[in-house]
Amino acid sequence: MMKLEAIIQPSRFESVKDALREVGIEGMTVTEVRGHGRQKGHTEVYRGREYTVDLLPKIKLEMVLPDKLVNTVVDTILKTAKTGKIGDGKIFISRVEEAIRIRNEERGESAL
Amino acid sequence: MKLAVLCCWFAIGLFLLALPLSAQQTPAASSPATASSAPHSEVSKEVSDKLAQLDQRVTAAQAAGDNAWMLTSAALVLMMTGPGLALFYGGLVRRKNTLAIMMQSFAMMGLISVLWALVGYSLAFGGDGPVIGNFSHAFLRGVGMDPNVDYAGTIPHLTFMIYQMMFAVITPALITGATAERMKFSGTVLFMTLWFFIVYAPLAHMVWGKGGFLNAAGGRFPCLDFAGGTVVHISSGVSALVCALYMGKRIGFPKQPMPPHSLVLSFIGACLLWVGWFGFNAGSALAANGLAASAFVATHLGAAAAAIGWSVAEWFKNGKASALGAISGAVAGLVAITPAAGFVRPMPAMVIGLAAGVLCYFMVTRVKALFGYDDALDAFGVHGAGGTIGALLTGVFAQQIVNPIFGPNNPVGGRDGHWAQVGNQLVGVLIAWGFALVGTIVILKITDLVTGFRANEEQEMDGLDISQHGEEAYYLES
Numbered sequence: 001m002m003k004l005e006a007i008i009q010p011s012r013f014e015s016v017k018d019a020l021r022e023v024g025i026e027g028m029t030v031t032e033v034r035g036h037g038r039q040k041g042h043t044e045v046y047r048g049r050e051y052t053v054d055l056l057p058k059i060k061l062e063m064v065l066p067d068k069l070v071n072t073v074v075d076t077i078l079k080t081a082k083t084g085k086i087g088d089g090k091i092f093i094s095r096v097e098e099a100i101r102i103r104n105e106e107r108g109e110s111a112l
Numbered sequence: 113m114k115l116a117v118l119c120c121w122f123a124i125g126l127f128l129l130a131l132p133l134s135a136q137q138t139p140a141a142s143s144p145a146t147a148s149s150a151p152h153s154e155v156s157k158e159v160s161d162k163l164a165q166l167d168q169r170v171t172a173a174q175a176a177g178d179n180a181w182m183l184t185s186a187a188l189v190l191m192m193t194g195p196g197l198a199l200f201y202g203g204l205v206r207r208k209n210t211l212a213i214m215m216q217s218f219a220m221m222g223l224i225s226v227l228w229a230l231v232g233y234s235l236a237f238g239g240d241g242p243v244i245g246n247f248s249h250a251f252l253r254g255v256g257m258d259p260n261v262d263y264a265g266t267i268p269h270l271t272f273m274i275y276q277m278m279f280a281v282i283t284p285a286l287i288t289g290a291t292a293e294r295m296k297f298s299g300t301v302l303f304m305t306l307w308f309f310i311v312y313a314p315l316a317h318m319v320w321g322k323g324g325f326l327n328a329a330g331g332r333f334p335c336l337d338f339a340g341g342t343v344v345h346i347s348s349g350v351s352a353l354v355c356a357l358y359m360g361k362r363i364g365f366p367k368q369p370m371p372p373h374s375l376v377l378s379f380i381g382a383c384l385l386w387v388g389w390f391g392f393n394a395g396s397a398l399a400a401n402g403l404a405a406s407a408f409v410a411t412h413l414g415a416a417a418a419a420i421g422w423s424v425a426e427w428f429k430n431g432k433a434s435a436l437g438a439i440s441g442a443v444a445g446l447v448a449i450t451p452a453a454g455f456v457r458p459m460p461a462m463v464i465g466l467a468a469g470v471l472c473y474f475m476v477t478r479v480k481a482l483f484g485y486d487d488a489l490d491a492f493g494v495h496g497a498g499g500t501i502g503a504l505l506t507g508v509f510a511q512q513i514v515n516p517i518f519g520p521n522n523p524v525g526g527r528d529g530h531w532a533q534v535g536n537q538l539v540g541v542l543i544a545w546g547f548a549l550v551g552t553i554v555i556l557k558i559t560d561l562v563t564g565f566r567a568n569e570e571q572e573m574d575g576l577d578i579s580q581h582g583e584e585a586y587y588l589e590s
Contacts, residue, residue, distance in 0.1 A: 044371065045430050047440065047490060048477025051369040 001096040001109060002070045006061045007033065007089040008081040013059045019080040023072050027112070028063040039087035058089060064096050066109045171266075174399075175259075178266040181400035182275055188391025189278035193285050194218050196388050199381030200443070201289055204489045207373040208575025209293045210585035216288040216300055220281050223301065227308055228277040235313040237263065237276065240323030242332070244314045249273075262322045264398040275395060276316075283312055283344045289491030290352030293370075294362050294572050297580040299565040303355075303555055311347055311551040315544060319343050326540050328517050335540030336510055336517070336525070336533065338407065339396035341451025341503040342544040349496025350548040353487060358556050359566045361486035363573065375436055382439035386415055389446045393453035406514055407453035411446065414453075414465035418445020421469025429477070437473070444472035444494050448502030455510035455517070455524060464505045468498045500541055507537035 008016060013030075020028065034055040041054030065073060074091060082088055101111040198217040205213050224232070231250045237260075239246035249255055252273065260269040284304045288295070295303075318324040319337050326335040326342075337343060362370070372378060393411040397404035422441025423433040448468030449461055456464065476493035487493060510525025510533060512518070523530035559565050566572075571579035578584060 045432070045434065046371050046436055048473075048481065049366070051371055 001064055001099060001112070002067060003062065003064045003094050003096045004070065004073060005092045005094075006077050006081070007035070007058050007091075008061065008077070009083060009088060010057055010059050012081045012083065012088075015080045016061070016077055019076045020073065023069075023076050025063065025065075025069070025073060028061050031060045031062070033058050033060045037087070037090065056087065064099055064112055066112060175266045178264075178399040178401075179268060179271055181404065182264075182267050182271045182395060182398065185391035185395025186271070186275040186278050188388045189275070189282065189395065190221070190388075192385050192388035192392065193278075193282045194221055196381050196384035197282065197285055199377045200385060200439075201292065201378075201381070201489055203374040203377030203379070203381060204289075204372040205292050206370055206575070207586060208577055208584075210373065210577060211583060212297070212576030212580050213288060213292050215297070215581060216295070217285040219297075219301065220285040220304060223304060224281045224284060224308055225277060227305065228273075228280050232280060232308060232313055233273050233276065235309070236280070236316040237273075237321055240321070241317070242323055242325040243318060245317045245321055266399055272398070275398075279340060279344060279392070280308065280312055280316070283340075283348050284308060286344075286348035286491055286495050287352045287355060289489035289495075290356040290487045291359060292488040293576065294359065294488075294566055295355075296564060296567040296571065296576075298563040299559050302563050303559045303565065306555040306558060307351065307552065310555055311351065311548055312343075315347050315547055316343050318543070319540065326543065333536050333539040334518070334533075335503075335536050336455055336506050337451045337503065337540065338454035338506075338515075339393045339450045341448075341499045341506065342540050345447045345450060345495040345499025346503065346541060346544040347548045349492045349494070349499055350545050351552040352491035353485070353496055354549060354552040355556065356485050356487045356492065358553070361484075362488065363569060365486045366484070372436065379435060379439055382443055386442055386446065389415070389450075393446075393450060397454060403454055403515060406457075409458050410453045410456055410461035411449050413458050413461045414449030414468070415442045415445040417462040417465030418442055418448065418469030418472075421445070421466040422473045423469075425470050425473040440476070440490070440494065441469040441473065444468045444498040447495055447498035448505070450499070451503045452506040452509060455506055455515050457509075457511060457514055460505075460509035460527070464502060464509065467505065468501050471501055472498050500545075503541050503544075504534065504537050507534035 006016075010032075017028075017030075034057055036054055036056055039056065041052050041056060044051045044053055061077075063073070070093065074093075077091060098107065099109070099111040100107055194217055198214040201217065202210050202214045229252055231247065233252065233255070234247050234249035235245045237245055238248040238250075255269045255273050257268045257270060259265050259267055260272055264272045284307055287304075287307070288300070291300075318326045318331075319335060319342055320327065323330075325332040326337075328334045328336050335342065364370070389411055390408055394404045394408035397407055419438050419442040422444065423438050426437040427433045445465035445468050448464050452461065452464055472494050475497040476487075476490040480487060480490070480493055506525065508526040511527050512522065512524045515524065516522065518524055525533045556565060567576060567579060
């Protein structure tokens, strides 16, 4: 089992979600987050006072996947989340030790 | 034979002639006393009665129209404080201080209204002293449904009193823009009470009160102030600056970003201010007449031109015209046109608005940054600066054709060739500045000794909503 975290542009979220559903992904957790990588923020001016907003809104997708699905999902996200500009985000993949479905205590991949 | 026929015809002729005569004489004979003069005087009495009745009806109709407009205007001016100013300021502060700043405006609707009825009205509009009124109308004694001919001869005295009350309510509320996010509530209540008595009431009397030495109608220095450029905007704006300097900057200013928490609220507030201002300025004609229409038009065009002025200046400097800039400009224009509204024609009104929009933009962006004072919501930059430029330009553009305040055919302002009026305006401006400056320093000292003025560091960090009022504007967990 692998955990995949993808931080993407909010504007690409709907397309990514739809594309993931098409390749058979049934569950995901989505969070609205703020952050920045290499992308610089923007400035806002209120009555002459400038504020640099460097923490920008992003969407974080989290999903835990059976090993065999990981490549498909990564390809799908790369294809749909990319705009080609700085600030498109990142994907992090890590190994997951165990998954437990709370309702019936199923364990392992069948709990996903 | 021939003679007999002739006599017969003669008799018939006489009889016919006598008929109408006798018919006419019959009623006259029944009232011989009035026989000769009655028809003429009866008609003239009837006519003069009718005329008197008509006169009364015209006066009553005018009074009804004037009263309807003035009561509406009073309500419009109240709407400027709440919700207008409360929303405008409320949106500009950080989320944790929203209720506190709104409450500071709302508290004036309670506090100043009561003080006005008790003695404030009398101190501003009672008597005929040069500096301050007297106690003749204390507790609203003698303020009833009959007009007060010294000020407004066609509306009930009560209407005049409540209309002026709304001005007294909004003026101290304007100051809270400078002290936003750090003034404690007890200090606010004490400061505003003292400020109302020491600064507002005397200044209102000097400029508008009978016998006031700055009164345009017969004062020592006739200062034109149609709706409150000196009394309302310079007084509050200058006092706001003094307060901001005295109390110091907000913690974290100017390094920490403090952007407005909701420009949507500010936007709604500014639009309500604009509408309410028609009551403020056009209502200052104190009647539903042509002068009110003239002031209404001048007010609207002043605001519109100022919104454009600020936006264009900002567009040049920043490359963008912001919503906050446009609404701030409109408010600056409304401030500047306030003293001029009932004296200037539409085109000069636009010039005044445009000048105020550009000037106030530079006041809040450049001048404030240069001196580094923390006038949090720009009460001085907009009201102090806008009120000053408006008061001076009133002297330039006031015209006898709009308002012959110095008597028929006497020139009023520079446009009429009476440039000395600019000097009178300057005197009014300087006195308003000096009076607000000195008065506010004294009041601040007293307030600091009694209740304190500024919230402590912990209260300020927690936000005034929680620390001063024990509540939150947005309870996001519920």
